[in-house]
Amino acid sequence: MKLPLLGDPKAVIDQGLEGVDHNFVTGKLEDLVKWSRARSCWPATFGLACCAIEMMATGGAHYDLARYGMEVFRASPRQADLMIVAGRVSQKMAPILRRIYDQMMEPKWVISMGVCASSGGMFNNYAIVQGVDQIVPVDVYAPGCPPGPETLMHAILTLHDKITSGEITRRRDETGAGANLTVDQRDGQTSTGVVIRK
Amino acid sequence: MNSIATDEAVRRRDDSAVLRIAEDDGERLEAEAGTSDTSMVMNMGPQHPSTHGVLRLMLEMEGETVMRSKPVIGYLHTGMEKTAETLTYLQGPTNVTRMDYASPLFSELAFSMATEALLGLEVPPRATWIRMLMCELNRISSHLLFQATNGMDIGAVSMMIYGWREREEALRLLETITGLRMNHNFIRPGGVAADLPDGWRDEVLTLIDALPARLNEFDTLLTGQPIYRERLQGVGVINTAECLALGVTGPILRSTGYAWDLRRDMPYLAYDQVDFDVVVGTYGDCFDRYAIRLNEIRESIRILAQILHQMPSGDYRVQDKKVTPPPRARIDESMEALIHHFKIFTEGFKVPAGEVYAAVESPRGELGCYMVSDGSAVPYRMHIRGPSFVNLQTLPHMMQGGMVADAVAIISSVDPIMGEVDR
Amino acid sequence: MTDSVLHVSRDQLTETVAGLRDEGYVSVLDVTAVDYLEHPGRTDLPDKVAPERFELVVTLISHTAPGRTRLRVQVPDDDPTVPTLFDLYPGTEALEREVADMFGIVFEGHPDPSRILMPPDWEGHPLRKDFSVGQIPVQFKATR
Numbered sequence: 001m002k003l004p005l006l007g008d009p010k011a012v013i014d015q016g017l018e019g020v021d022h023n024f025v026t027g028k029l030e031d032l033v034k035w036s037r038a039r040s041c042w043p044a045t046f047g048l049a050c051c052a053i054e055m056m057a058t059g060g061a062h063y064d065l066a067r068y069g070m071e072v073f074r075a076s077p078r079q080a081d082l083m084i085v086a087g088r089v090s091q092k093m094a095p096i097l098r099r100i101y102d103q104m105m106e107p108k109w110v111i112s113m114g115v116c117a118s119s120g121g122m123f124n125n126y127a128i129v130q131g132v133d134q135i136v137p138v139d140v141y142a143p144g145c146p147p148g149p150e151t152l153m154h155a156i157l158t159l160h161d162k163i164t165s166g167e168i169t170r171r172r173d174e175t176g177a178g179a180n181l182t183v184d185q186r187d188g189q190t191s192t193g194v195v196i197r198k
Numbered sequence: 199m200n201s202i203a204t205d206e207a208v209r210r211r212d213d214s215a216v217l218r219i220a221e222d223d224g225e226r227l228e229a230e231a232g233t234s235d236t237s238m239v240m241n242m243g244p245q246h247p248s249t250h251g252v253l254r255l256m257l258e259m260e261g262e263t264v265m266r267s268k269p270v271i272g273y274l275h276t277g278m279e280k281t282a283e284t285l286t287y288l289q290g291p292t293n294v295t296r297m298d299y300a301s302p303l304f305s306e307l308a309f310s311m312a313t314e315a316l317l318g319l320e321v322p323p324r325a326t327w328i329r330m331l332m333c334e335l336n337r338i339s340s341h342l343l344f345q346a347t348n349g350m351d352i353g354a355v356s357m358m359i360y361g362w363r364e365r366e367e368a369l370r371l372l373e374t375i376t377g378l379r380m381n382h383n384f385i386r387p388g389g390v391a392a393d394l395p396d397g398w399r400d401e402v403l404t405l406i407d408a409l410p411a412r413l414n415e416f417d418t419l420l421t422g423q424p425i426y427r428e429r430l431q432g433v434g435v436i437n438t439a440e441c442l443a444l445g446v447t448g449p450i451l452r453s454t455g456y457a458w459d460l461r462r463d464m465p466y467l468a469y470d471q472v473d474f475d476v477v478v479g480t481y482g483d484c485f486d487r488y489a490i491r492l493n494e495i496r497e498s499i500r501i502l503a504q505i506l507h508q509m510p511s512g513d514y515r516v517q518d519k520k521v522t523p524p525p526r527a528r529i530d531e532s533m534e535a536l537i538h539h540f541k542i543f544t545e546g547f548k549v550p551a552g553e554v555y556a557a558v559e560s561p562r563g564e565l566g567c568y569m570v571s572d573g574s575a576v577p578y579r580m581h582i583r584g585p586s587f588v589n590l591q592t593l594p595h596m597m598q599g600g601m602v603a604d605a606v607a608i609i610s611s612v613d614p615i616m617g618e619v620d621r
Numbered sequence: 622m623t624d625s626v627l628h629v630s631r632d633q634l635t636e637t638v639a640g641l642r643d644e645g646y647v648s649v650l651d652v653t654a655v656d657y658l659e660h661p662g663r664t665d666l667p668d669k670v671a672p673e674r675f676e677l678v679v680t681l682i683s684h685t686a687p688g689r690t691r692l693r694v695q696v697p698d699d700d701p702t703v704p705t706l707f708d709l710y711p712g713t714e715a716l717e718r719e720v721a722d723m724f725g726i727v728f729e730g731h732p733d734p735s736r737i738l739m740p741p742d743w744e745g746h747p748l749r750k751d752f753s754v755g756q757i758p759v760q761f762k763a764t765r
Contacts, residue, residue, distance in 0.1 A: 045247045049274055049617050050299035050380055052251060053343070057369075060346075060362030075247040090620070092740045093244065093252060093273045100245055122292065126747055126755030127277030127739075146299075146380055216714075220735035222742075272738035279723075280747055280754055442647045445712030464687045551665060555624055555651075555680055555691060568678060570655050578659075579748075583651040583680070591715050620738055 030166070037081070037107065038163040041156075044080030045073045046100065048087030051114040051146040055086045058149040068156065077103040082159070083136070084152070088116035089129045101136045109163070111155050112138040115145045215598040217258055217266035236260055242605070244273045250347065250609065251616035255593070262601055267594045271587075274620040282580035286546025287313050287387050290577065294567075295381045297582055298618040301340040303332050304560035305582065305618075306385040308567035311466065311556035313387040316549050316571050317521065323468075324512040325389035330467050331402070331505045332375070332384060333558075334498040338409070339368035340561040341491045341498075344613045345416060348488060351610040352429050357419060364412050371401050388522055389515025402506060406499045413495060421489070430485035434596035434608035437482055444595075445588045448563025449494070450612065453479035453486035460559035472504045484611040491613075494561075521547050546575035562586050562613060584618035624680070624689040628670045634679075634694055635704050641681055641690060642709055649706060650689070651680040652716035654696075654724045658750040666695075674698035675726060679706070696726055705731040723748035 047055060059065045059073060074080040077100045089097055101110070112132050115121035118141045120130035132138060139162070142155035217239075219226050227239055243254035252273035258266040282293050294309045295302040307329060314321060321329075346361020369379045374395060376382040384391045420426045436446075438454040451458055459476040461469040477493040479486025515522050523542045524535040551573040557566035563585030570579040589612055596608045629637045638649075655676045657663060663672050675696035682689050696703055705728040706713040717728045718737040725746035728734065736743065745752050 046245060047251055049251070049276075050296060053299055053380065056346075056358075057362060057366070060366070061359045062363065062366040073247075077245075088274065088276055090273060090275050091743075092275060092738075096244060096273070120757075122296075123276050123278070123281060124754075124756045125277040125281050126753070127275050127280075130757055148379060216733075218733035220733070220741065223735075272736075272740070275738040277747060277755075280752075284754060284756075443711050445648045445650060445710065445716075447648075447650075458684060463684070553655075553665075553678075555689065557650075557689075564650060564682075566651055566680070568651065568653055568680070572660060579655045581651075581653045583653075587715060587719075588650075588712060591712060 034164050034166055038160040039069050041068075041070055041082050041109070041160065041163070042072050042074050042080050043070060043082045043084050044077050044100070044104065045075055046083050046085060046097075048085070048089065048093065049116065051086035051117070054146045054149055055084055055113065055152060058152050063149040063153065065153070065156075068153075068160070070156065077101075078105060080104055081107065082109045082111065082156075084111045084113050085117040085132045085136070085138075086113045086146075088114075088121065088123060089132050089135070090127050091129060094129050094135050097132070098135050109139045109159055110136050111140045111142060111152075111159060113142045113152060113155070114147055115143060118143070121145060215266060215594040217256055217268040217594070219256075219268070221254075221256060221268075221270050237265065240602075244270075247351075250614055253590075253609065253614060253616055253619075255605070255609075257597075257602065257605065259602065262603075264597045264600055264602055264605055267597050267605075269590050269593050271590065271616070271619050274616045276617070276621060278621045279579075279581055282577055284576060286575050287549055287577065288542065288546055290580065291386050292381075292383045294580075294582060295383055296617065297584065297621055298560065298562070298565070298586070298615045299380055300343050300615050301336050301561050302381050303329075303336040303385055304558055304565050305567075306383065307333060308556055308558050308565050308582070309569075309580070310385050310387045311558065312554050312567040312569040313549060315554045315556055316552050316569065317387070318550075319388060319516055319518065319521065321389055322513040322516060323510045325514050325516075326467050327505060327509050328390050328394060328514060329385055330469070330472075331394075331502065331509070332372075332382075332390070333467075334501050334505070335368055335372055335402075335405075337498045337561050338495050339365050339372065341495045342368060344491050344561075345488075348610045348613075349420065352426075352607050354420060354426060357416075360412075360415065360419065364409065367405055367408065371405055374398070374401060386515075388518065389513070393514040399506060402502060406502050409499055410496070413492065416492060421492070427485060430483065430488060430607060430611070432481070432483050432485075433600060433604045434484045434611060435482050436592055436596050440595060441482075441592070444591050446563070446592055448559070448561070448585050448589065449487050449490045450482075450589055450592060451563070452477065453490055454482035455480050460557060460564060464557075466556075466558060471508065472501050474501050484607050487611040487613075491561075548573060548575050549577075557583070560585055562615065562618075563589060565618075582618070582621060584621060586612075586614040586616075587619045587621075590614055590619060624691050626691045626693060628667055628693050628695075631694055631696065631703055634692070635706070635709070637692065638679070638681070638706055638709050641683075644683070645685040646681040646683045646690065648682050649679060649710040649713050649716070650682050651678070652706070652713050652720055653678050654720045654726055654748075656724060656748065656750045670695060675701060675724060677703055677720070677726065701725060702727045702729055704729050707731055722746065725749065 059071055065071050112118045117132045120128050140155045140159050142151050144151050237260045240257045240259050244252040254270040256268045257264050278293055285293055290309050291306040294305040297305050342361050342365040346358045349357025373379050376384040438456045441451045441454055455478050457476045457478045462476050474497045477490045479490055523539045528535040529539055549571045551571050553570040555566055555568045557564050565585055566583035568581040569577050572578040597605050666672055673695040677694040677696055679692040680689055720726050722736045722738050723746055
């Protein structure tokens with residue numbers, strides 16, 4: 001038996017690296033970097049309200065976020081790549097949210113989970129920030145109240161797509177700022193089309 | 199009744215445990231908090247993995263010992279009570295259900311009971327029993343959430359996986375019945391939103407057959423485990439007099455050995471027709487609170503089994519044209535029914551003027567709804583008495599003199615849901 | 622089981638609550654308020670009680686003979702002060718802070734009269750009827 005890259009596995013076991021037919025893969029460094037960024041996108045634990053419960057459920061046994069290398073919810077924002085704003089952001093919380101975002105290392109991404117974080121949702125009143133995109137740049141908006149674990153995973157996979165394709169990083173170079181990306185979900189498509197609105 | 203609120207000991211402990219300095223008052227903090235060189239004021243939260251959302255604590259520390267502390271809340275203040283004044287009575291449950299998001303059906307129930315009291319409505323028996331069924335299912339899922347997060351907070355991370363596994367089972371059943379995993383908006387003034395779906399009996403039976411064995415697994419994993427007991431026993435002790443003085447209800451009050459449960463002592467719905475025990479603790483520590491919640495799941499399973507046998511047939515909502523929209527099929531054939539349906543959902547129904555307080559026993563304690571109507575279609579004032587909000591006041595008392603690591607176990611054992619605290 | 626309702630004046634509040642405590646009312650469950658700005662001459666009160674803008678509502682519970690008692694206290698707009706119940710029931714601390722934050726009612730003798738839900742520098746008291754809900758008009762756009 002021969003494997004495409006490694007050659008004969010038995011030879012590898014017996015002889016170590018000497019037994020490998022081709023021990024290198026060619027490709028662009030950029031692609032490798034993007035691939036690894038997408039595949040180890042660690043979220044920060046930033047649970048605010050109802051959505052946080054669904055976010056935890058996504059990390060639980062049934063939905064198993066670990067499949068995407070993402071089960072390590074980091075308590076410290078400095079170790080996290082992705083902020084999932086899970087829930088409604090109050091006027092009192094807003095400055096703290098921004099501070100935590102500033103503490104995260106580049107490259108960093110933000111998913112706005114649920115309608116409250118995306119637009120204020122049903123709480124159109126004095127206490128709630130009408131859309132977290134007024135405070136931090138949002139990369140992906142996940143609809144729902146609260147979004148089920150499937151929707152959150154869909155949002156995460158969409159983000160992975162965008163990281164791998166480099167779309168987000170390119171746009172950051174252009175504007176010098178964070179993302180402002182609206183994801184339109186289309187019928188009958190699992191992957192989503194992306195419209196950049198400036 | 200051995201407890202008088204002004205018990206000297208309670209007051210002394212209160213004064214020495216609570217840090218009553220405004221969080222932005224730096225000068226006073228510097229001058230008063232920290233009586234010696236070794237003490238300092240530390241901030242914990244609001245973004246902290248074990249503060250259950252956005253609770254923030256100011257801790258006055260002496261080395262690693264917590265002296266005084268103060269819970270700082272409001273980071274999830276949503277203005278729900280203000281929003282409630284703009285929503286009709288039919289829209290109200292959508293609003294309150296987002297308060298206590300771990301046990302949303304209880305808020306809906308309190309809201310509906312208050313509205314029905316103002317309307318003078320009698321709910322049909324089947325609706326009452328469906329409400330009980332939903333509440334007990336919700337109590338199970340809420341307590342399972344506690345088991346998961348409690349385990350995670352104090353380092354038994356595998357417990358989180360097990361807790362979620364069981365909770366998914368309960369959520370699947372809730373989804374089958376209400377259509378949503380959370381924030382159901384299922385219990386509404388006048389009854390419930392829909393009748394139980396076909397095959398609900400089998401699904402409930404499957405759940406209550408499977409759960410006891412899983413709970414025994416929890417026992418093996420946690421209850422008898424020396425590390426876990428060491429971490430919780432004797433930590434965060436509080437006594438009955440302190441609990442009553444602070445207005446505490448629910449598992450925290452019961453953990454002190456004081457049996458008070460609204461379901462038994464001031465029955466609502468049909469709780470006087472089912473048989474169950476009120477679980478109490480002995481020492482009032484974190485371990486008792488854990489054990490009470492675990493055993494309350496077992497009691498809920500008992501209640502569910504009885505509900506399965508006693509569920510009456512009949513209407514799932516009142517046949518009162520004033521509050522109940524006409525059945526879907528009638529809308530297709532009758533213009534009057536269509537207009538009626540449209541008016542109920544756009545204008546809402548008018549509720550007689552008055553004020554009322556209705557309370558239920560939620561998994562966290564007494565959840566009350568105070569409602570004032572001025573005779574229009576929206577409440578003039580709607581206030582929810584959240585048990586977590588009042589229960590949070592015990593934190594400084596329980597934490598005083600303990601290690602900062604115990605603080606995490608104590609917060610977890612209070613099981614606060616910040617949505618209900620800040621509203 | 623209906624709750625009993627007592628109308629008491631501000632001066633009698635502490636005295637009444639102390640009396641109820643001796644009768645076996647073990648806990649204060651709830652302290653809240655209502656702003657009757659839109660109903661200045663309301664008629665749902667007993668004859669001897671003059672309606673004022675604010676009404677403080679205190680709910681107590683007795684466990685010996687299970688039941689609740691609700692105290693309704695009229696608080697005028699020009700002098701929104703009430704004596705604190707903290708000395709009788711320490712559990713009213715957070716509840717009174719919430720009422721003070723949301724309605725601007727001052728509790729005399731309260732140990733920590735700072736804001737509880739809103740940020741410390743917030744202006745106004747949100748649950749007063751003359752405080753706007755703060756709705757932002759929503760634009761509905763046709764989808765492309």
